Amino acid sequence: MSAEVEETxxxxxxxxxxxxxxxxxxxxxxxxxxxTKVDYAGxxxxxxxxxxxTVRDLDPQNDLTFLRIRxxxxxxxxxxxxxxxxxxxxxxxx
Amino acid sequence: xxxxxxxxxxxxxxxxxxxxxxxxxxxxxxxxDEDVTGDNPYKxxxxxxxxxxMRMRAAVSDFSPMKQLVLDYPEDELLLVYDRDFIYGSSFxxxxxxxxxxxxxxxxxALGVEVALEREPSEVFAAQKTSEPQPWISLGxxxxxxxxxxxxxxxxxxxxxxxxxxxxxxxxxDRNAMETKDGFIECTPYQDKNFSLKQMExxxxxxxxxxxxxxxxxTQWTYPRSMCTQYEPREFSEEKKENCLQxxxxxxxxNSVASRFExxxxxxxxxxxxxxxxxxxxxxxSGYGRKADPHLKEYQSFTDLHFSxxxxxxxxxxxxxxxxxxxxxxxxxLSFEDRINGSTKLLLNPSLILxxxxxxxxxPQLLLECPDDVFSxxxxxxxxxxxxxxxxxxxVVLWDISTHVEQLQGxxxxxxxxxxxxxxxxxxxxxxxxxxxxxxxxxxxPGTFEVSRMGVPMENKNGICVQIVTCAPDCCVMFWDIRAPxxxxxxxxxxxQKVEEKPLENPxxxxxxxxxxxxxxxxxxxxxxxxxxQTQLQRxxxxxxxxxxxxxxxxxxxxxxxxxxxxxxxxxxxxxxxIHDGQVNTVRRSPFFKDIILTVGGWTFAIWKEGVTNGxxxxxxxxQKKCTVGYWSQSRPAVLFIGKExxxxxxxxxLEKTHEPSQTQNITATQxxxxxxxxxxxxxxxxxxxxxLGTLHILEIPWTLRSPSSNEKLSMSKYFEKEVDRLVYxxxxxxxxxxxxxxxxAEELRKKMVRYSI
Numbered sequence: 001m002s003a004e005v006e007e008t009x010x011x012x013x014x015x016x017x018x019x020x021x022x023x024x025x026x027x028x029x030x031x032x033x034x035x036t037k038v039d040y041a042g043x044x045x046x047x048x049x050x051x052x053x054t055v056r057d058l059d060p061q062n063d064l065t066f067l068r069i070r071x072x073x074x075x076x077x078x079x080x081x082x083x084x085x086x087x088x089x090x091x092x093x094x
Numbered sequence: 095x096x097x098x099x100x101x102x103x104x105x106x107x108x109x110x111x112x113x114x115x116x117x118x119x120x121x122x123x124x125x126x127d128e129d130v131t132g133d134n135p136y137k138x139x140x141x142x143x144x145x146x147x148m149r150m151r152a153a154v155s156d157f158s159p160m161k162q163l164v165l166d167y168p169e170d171e172l173l174l175v176y177d178r179d180f181i182y183g184s185s186f187x188x189x190x191x192x193x194x195x196x197x198x199x200x201x202x203x204a205l206g207v208e209v210a211l212e213r214e215p216s217e218v219f220a221a222q223k224t225s226e227p228q229p230w231i232s233l234g235x236x237x238x239x240x241x242x243x244x245x246x247x248x249x250x251x252x253x254x255x256x257x258x259x260x261x262x263x264x265x266x267x268d269r270n271a272m273e274t275k276d277g278f279i280e281c282t283p284y285q286d287k288n289f290s291l292k293q294m295e296x297x298x299x300x301x302x303x304x305x306x307x308x309x310x311x312x313t314q315w316t317y318p319r320s321m322c323t324q325y326e327p328r329e330f331s332e333e334k335k336e337n338c339l340q341x342x343x344x345x346x347x348x349n350s351v352a353s354r355f356e357x358x359x360x361x362x363x364x365x366x367x368x369x370x371x372x373x374x375x376x377x378x379x380s381g382y383g384r385k386a387d388p389h390l391k392e393y394q395s396f397t398d399l400h401f402s403x404x405x406x407x408x409x410x411x412x413x414x415x416x417x418x419x420x421x422x423x424x425x426x427x428l429s430f431e432d433r434i435n436g437s438t439k440l441l442l443n444p445s446l447i448l449x450x451x452x453x454x455x456x457x458p459q460l461l462l463e464c465p466d467d468v469f470s471x472x473x474x475x476x477x478x479x480x481x482x483x484x485x486x487x488x489x490v491v492l493w494d495i496s497t498h499v500e501q502l503q504g505x506x507x508x509x510x511x512x513x514x515x516x517x518x519x520x521x522x523x524x525x526x527x528x529x530x531x532x533x534x535x536x537x538x539x540p541g542t543f544e545v546s547r548m549g550v551p552m553e554n555k556n557g558i559c560v561q562i563v564t565c566a567p568d569c570c571v572m573f574w575d576i577r578a579p580x581x582x583x584x585x586x587x588x589x590x591q592k593v594e595e596k597p598l599e600n601p602x603x604x605x606x607x608x609x610x611x612x613x614x615x616x617x618x619x620x621x622x623x624x625x626x627x628q629t630q631l632q633r634x635x636x637x638x639x640x641x642x643x644x645x646x647x648x649x650x651x652x653x654x655x656x657x658x659x660x661x662x663x664x665x666x667x668x669x670x671x672x673i674h675d676g677q678v679n680t681v682r683r684s685p686f687f688k689d690i691i692l693t694v695g696g697w698t699f700a701i702w703k704e705g706v707t708n709g710x711x712x713x714x715x716x717x718q719k720k721c722t723v724g725y726w727s728q729s730r731p732a733v734l735f736i737g738k739e740x741x742x743x744x745x746x747x748x749l750e751k752t753h754e755p756s757q758t759q760n761i762t763a764t765q766x767x768x769x770x771x772x773x774x775x776x777x778x779x780x781x782x783x784x785x786x787l788g789t790l791h792i793l794e795i796p797w798t799l800r801s802p803s804s805n806e807k808l809s810m811s812k813y814f815e816k817e818v819d820r821l822v823y824x825x826x827x828x829x830x831x832x833x834x835x836x837x838x839x840a841e842e843l844r845k846k847m848v849r850y851s852i
Contacts, residue, residue: 016363066354066358
């Protein structure tokens with residue numbers, strides 16, 4: 001892994017409350033995991049695709065940039081791209 | 095006149111035409127056209143005269159042909175009518191019947207019938223009514239009847255016998271019918287051509303039906319097979335992963351999105367984006383506004399002059415399922431000596447548990463009869479129709495109120511006034527098997543839980559509560575099982591059969607729910623302890639008892655086996671604390687924290703944490719009056735209610751102040767004996783308070799005392815932790831001080847020795 005990528009991801013991971021990060025490729029194969037939450041990848045991939053198609057249906061010139069799912073226990077953040085998907089799970093301070 | 099045959103002329107039967115010679119006419123005074131005329135043709139002749147005439151002139155008399163008729167005539171006077179026009183063929187005719195006579199004489203009257211009717215209507219009617227019976231004229235109908243009627247018309251045969259053969263014995267013999275010709279007559283059947291008819295026409299019905307075809311089919315039975323599917327996310331092979339991670343694209347991607355993440359994460363760290371400020375704002379605001387009324391409001395109060403006179407209430411329980419129904423145990427307000435002295439009076443006055451309903455503040459809804467004063471009772475959590483109670487004489491009692499549930503719910507339509515139904519207990523433990531002292535607390539083990547004979551807790555698969563724990567000051571804690579004993583299975587079956595054979599004797603109308611336990615109930619396990627036990631067992635896996643003299647004992651009730659003697663005995667209590675300076679009357683776990691326990695006794699109360707063995711984590715200061723009972727609030731983790739000897743209720747809010755109660759309110763004039771809160775709805779929280787005089791007060795908990803402040807639970811747990819830390823710290827300090835002291839003493843000793851050695 002290149003040093004830059006590693007550094008950036010590490011920066012994200014060391015934030016307070018971050019439980020894990022996952023990098024998923026466009027087809028849904030997991031590339032990198034830094035937590036035990038493996039099941040997030042497949043499910044979130046599908047959800048992200050759905051969210052993106054919704055946004056584009058509403059306005060074809062629009063596109064999904066960021067997805068935040070807040071649950072009782074933690075918050076899941078997904079940033080989609082043409083080829084990859086970065087997922088970060090955080091436990092908010094409260 | 096010219097004689098003419100009377101037969102040629104038709105004449106009615108009741109007249110007879112006759113010719114009279116002039117001599118006869120003169121004799122009888124009916125000369126033609128002189129005595130009798132056309133206008134007046136009627137002449138009444140006397141029967142005597144006619145008879146005389148006939149006698150005198152015999153055959154010559156004109157009347158001789160009708161001699162018999164004249165003689166037969168019933169009346170004395172006959173009517174002779176002059177037939178001027180020869181209607182009937184003769185000059186005169188004689189009327190033969192009285193009726194006809196009347197008719198002849200009276201037709202003149204009939205013409206003027208209207209006039210006549212006025213004068214003599216009865217006569218006319220009378221004339222019409224009198225109709226004489228006529229001889230029956232046969233018209234041939236009697237032949238039909240005669241044909242139908244059965245008459246003896248068979249020809250009779252006469253058989254004669256020689257006289258000497260009368261009564262002589264008869265000898266029968268056989269004779270072959272075939273021997274003699276004509277011995278028998280037979281009619282052989284033969285086909286008579288006359289009767290071979292061919293039916294040329296016949297009526298038949300025809301119906302069309304759809305074509306019916308039977309067929310069957312069967313599905314292929316595939317037996318179920320256990321299969322499972324497991325998925326895992328697709329992952330790249332290691333090699334591929336490496337490739338990816340090295341790729342440029344990933345680098346660019348991560349660089350581009352990283353900033354978004356950082357922003358979001360940081361945002362989360364700073365504040366909660368999804369926090370509803372509006373809602374939180376309203377909560378605090380209303381707290382300030384409504385501070386005007388933090389008091390407990392009196393909602394209703396129940397007292398019964400008949401049943402709770404001179405009695406006190408020892409325990410309260412809300413009905414777990416029926417709203418508005420509360421049960422109280424009423425006991426005598428006597429000391430031990432007084433009880434013994436007045437024991438006969440007590441026997442006459444049965445002890446009761448009263449059921450009150452909010453709908454009727456004057457009359458209790460149901461009464462449960464107890465063998466003795468009940469100090470503690472509980473509804474079964476899995477079946478609220480079953481109630482268990484512990485009595486003063488150590489017996490455990492069971493009631494089943496399923497027949498009265500409708501009445502409690504208020505759905506019974508025919509409510510009888512002035513008659514509160516009484517339910518007798520359906521099972522009671524034997525006196526020799528129960529406690530030897532008043533049962534002070536009784537609890538149901540939760541439905542998921544049961545205890546084996548060894549005292550090992552096991553899982554109760556049924557989900558219904560079957561076991562009860564009781565404790566009493568006789569140093570015993572007993573576990574009871576309400577199921578029929580399994581050991582004596584055959585005997586129990588036999589007993590059951592016996593009961594079924596004879597008609598069920600049920601004089602008190604008691605349900606047979608626990609018949610198998612009645613009077614033979616034995617505790618499952620008996621746990622012996624050194625010291626007195628009183629009140630209030632809580633829950634799973636261990637129990638805490640509060641003996642009489644203010645001690646708090648904490649122990650585990652698993653029975654252990656003594657290796658030497660093989661007997662089972664209970665373990666020694668693990669911890670003992672003496673904190674309260676009086677009898678401990680309450681031990682209660684907090685409904686919010688599983689390991690926080692409240693104890694109330696003497697003039698103080700204390701809060702304990704399970705696992706912290708140094709002492710109570712919080713202990714209140716001594717109050718002016720004795721604390722008699724305590725209870726946690728059901729909705730606020732920091733609030734508890736303490737009942738006092740003088741009828742006050744102290745409300746403690748531990749987050750507000752811990753040195754004194756947040757508020758005190760006087761409820762009644764005498765000692766408070768029991769407090770039980772109950773949540774009816776989110777808007778209504780009630781507190782049931784009973785006092786020493788036997789009155790039950792229902793108070794409404796105001797909003798400030800029932801709605802928790804934000805994060806109250808969290809604050810309380812933090813507070814408890816702090817207190818635990820404090821205790822630990824003090825313990826450490828104590829140890830440190832002790833150590834210091836020891837070191838100091840050692841140092842002193844050493845110095846002394848050095849001095850002396852010099």
